[in-house]
Amino acid sequence: MSTKRIPHWADVTLVPLVSVLLAFAISAALIWAIGESPWNAVKLMVDGAFGSSYGWGYTLYYATNFMFTGLAVAVAFQARLFNIGGEGQAAVGGLGVALVCLYIPWPHWTLALLGASLGAAAFGALWAFIPGYLQAKRGSHIVITTIMFNFIAASFLNYMLVNFLRPQGSQDPSSPRFPDTASLPKLHEILGLFGIPFSKVPPVNISLLIAVALCGAVWWLLWRTRLGYQIRAFGESESAAQYAGISPARITIIVMLISGGLAGLMALNNVMGEQERLVLNAVEGAGFIGIAVALMGRNHPFGVFLAAILFGFLYQGGAELALWTGIPRELIVVIQALVILFTGALDNMVRIPIAKLFSLRRAD
């Protein structure tokens, strides 16, 4: 029992921090083992991700994706629903964005953003609703169904792109470009309004602000509203929630709708913000990274925010590493996997020694 006592601040900062450091230490050993200098690698990664506004731009672009998908996983996990389907929900969200942007003539990007947000959230939510409904009413396990729905989403998108969205005569299974009025302002344009210079190259755009705002909104939802209370009560103890008259089926479906909506909103960043058209495999695994982000962020919106930036750094820094050294791209994936392993799966390996340290200190 005494091992469980660990101050809250240490639980949310110290444990993940030590985990990440351990993962980095092993990564360094790996880099050293393949004959590269770990020190140089760290310098390259940090410099590549944070050394310039160009690097920052890409880091934040990736981080934006991960905030959306990380929040999606975190919200569901507050109800102890393991939504593995962020990948598919984000992909279908992309279809929502594409349809809204292509078929409605928007007079201005602000309105287009509003419409695309609704489209992205609605399509993502719909894609999560089906597994949610099956879990709530039929007891089909959400992990299984959401994984399956990732594959269905990929095939469905392929079908839609090839048969409906692809322009006549094009060999490329992608939609036409969205009209200019649906083009989102990039971060350098926004910062430019305040006279702050920023690289024009990276695709980071106004969706970053939306993602950050959503971190706050999700926090508000979970800890300041009755719905959030019910979600958390259901997540911590289904039998106590039932005792309190909270309907498990209702909460399951609502949470999956919210979670899918958040994942779907990622399409604002990658489809509307970067590509400005719908392409095959636009999500590129960000849905799965969202699981790691949520795990590392302790399923708390602020944790998700920080973890998303860390993973943005790993993505951008890793790309630089692959570009400038002999370290293969795959090793970057290994580093990311180590971070996931240590923050997610090996949590107690770090937590228990830290708890022991704290109990020692208190005993003195």
Add this chain to the structure above:
Amino acid sequence: MATIPDQTARQEAAASAPPAIELRGISKAFGPVQANKDISITVQRGTIHGIVGENGAGKSTLMSILYGFYKADAGEVFINGRKTEIPDSLAAIRAGIGMVFQHFKLVENFTVLENVILGAEDSALLGPSRRRARGVLKQLASDFELEVDPDTLIENLSVGHQQRVEILKALYREADILILDEPTGVLTPSEADHLFRILRGLKEQGKTIILITHKLREIMDVTDDVSVMRRGEIVATRATADTSPTELAELMVGRKVLLRVEKTEAQPGEEVLRVDGLRLVDGQGVERLRKIGFSIRAGEILGIAGVAGNGQSELLEVLAGLREAEGQAMLRGQPLPLSGQDCNGQARRARRIAHVPEDRHRRGLVLPFHAWENTALGYHHDPRYNPSPWRMDGAAIIADTAAKMERFDVRPPDPQLPAEGFSGGNQQKIVLAREIEYGPDLLLVGQPTRGVDIGAIEFIHQRLIELRDAGAAVLLVSVELDEILSLSDRILVMFDGRIMGERMADATDARELGLLMAGMEHA
């Protein structure tokens, strides 16, 4: 008068033989918590030694050290006068110690015989062990009233018989010292009496028995000596003949306590709840409630007695809207749905039915939630807590919780502490405060004092009686017969999903109720 030669015989034995168990200065800490502190006990051969204490007093830790589950930080163990190291339970068995746990450690789909030889097989082939065990079991059965059919599957045995198998397992391993941890928690009074006869028989054969319990009546009935534990220390050891339940209770709690509940005559008013033909079939097709009917009136406490697992829990859950059932129920003359959309916890609360569930850890509380969040559990729609649909007013709930904690003497009175940080008694007070202060017409209460220390029991009982006197109907389910007898005005006894009988509390006794609980129609 028979006790006098018995006692002299014991003293003589004590003088000649070394004590069966002697613990010297045992200490054990878990982190900052000192579970056992400098404990010394001497148990003479051929005696029954009781150890009493509240939950968390350190009884189980002490016995776990003796059985090799924990290693003491300091202290020595002497068995039959010889210093003995007990690093694991194998060593304990070799030293002749047998343990009967509160939760049996039996393989449900093995026979009695297979369970007895499990871990004590003599050879790779089971045949010889079986034959030997069969003979030994026969002998033990005739020596100690320990009859159990060796070829029955454990899952087909009653709880009382399963416990006998545990005792047989220990005796088969030639245990001289038997430790029983809360052995009567799951037994009917008659099964408990049988157990005590077995224990006395074992004692006469020279076995040494340590009985851990929180029931003072058992201590008085069966033990020779008793040690009282409080906060990890032995506060007193007495010859049972020289002490009284009142003294033991005071020693356990460290202050004066009322063992009997003081209450006035009930003033039953109009009928609050009437149920008819209540029937529940569970997922496995077993009929849990067999057409139950009864009524309860305002201003009375209706006690439901019975051995655990005879349908009382299901009855509570059905009335609380947590399970669907067949039958009719009327609350204050209006139908109360037993199935469908309007059969849930919210709808029940809207009809002014409050519920203190049997299992506060699983149902009554969300353990990781703060105390204030738990105060809103089930009442999270209360307009006082929700100034708008988009905001739950944490400050208002915290203030309300602080006031409730003060009125119910919850310690520590900190609304921000997670529910799991409170002791059992204080957790239960949080639940009770929430449900009682709602001002229900009908309060459903399950095991209100399970795992609750004596001091808090007194308080909880008083609150239930106050609620009754304020005109509410209280339905009390408890497996503690003493609690049923002292709190209830009227008592229903359940057995196998049926109501075996109804008695007025002041016109019955434990013996009569015990027979009904065992399913005997004409008590």
